[in-house]
Amino acid sequence: MDEIFRDFLVTFIIVAAIFGIVYVYFLTRHRERMKMMEQGIDLSEIISAKKGWIALKYGMFGIGLAIGFLVGNVLYEYFNMNDIISFSSMSFLFGGISLVGYFLIETKYRK
Numbered sequence: 001m002d003e004i005f006r007d008f009l010v011t012f013i014i015v016a017a018i019f020g021i022v023y024v025y026f027l028t029r030h031r032e033r034m035k036m037m038e039q040g041i042d043l044s045e046i047i048s049a050k051k052g053w054i055a056l057k058y059g060m061f062g063i064g065l066a067i068g069f070l071v072g073n074v075l076y077e078y079f080n081m082n083d084i085i086s087f088s089s090m091s092f093l094f095g096g097i098s099l100v101g102y103f104l105i106e107t108k109y110r111k
Contacts, residue, residue, distance in 0.1 A: 057102050064098025065091050 033043060068091035075086040 053102075053106055056105070057099070060098040060102045061095055064094040064096075068092070068094035 036043060036046075069087060071094065072087035072090035075081045075090065076083050079086075
């Protein structure tokens with residue numbers, strides 16, 4: 001009985017934390033946009049500028065993660081590294097490199 005309650009409690013806390021983070025994010029974004037509208041700032045430019053680059057951002061991030069998993073598998077199989085260390089470190093490394101590459105591409109084309 002204790003294990004079932006513990007599992008339920010942990011699941012509930014995780015779901016509540018995720019919901020809280022998402023709720024605060026959207027509430028803050030809404031307040032920020034309302035404040036900008038009160039000041040007379042045109043939001044259409046801001047919103048359209050973000051939407052154009054989001055596919056590139058997530059695409060590059062996904063490719064970076066995939067390459068990270070492949071390199072992590074090579075490290076695990078051929079160099080006998082710990083599986084958790086090899087997969088997580090390489091996925092973070094290549095995911096981060098892809099996001100830096102996205103930033104460089106975006107800043108180059110925005111100028």
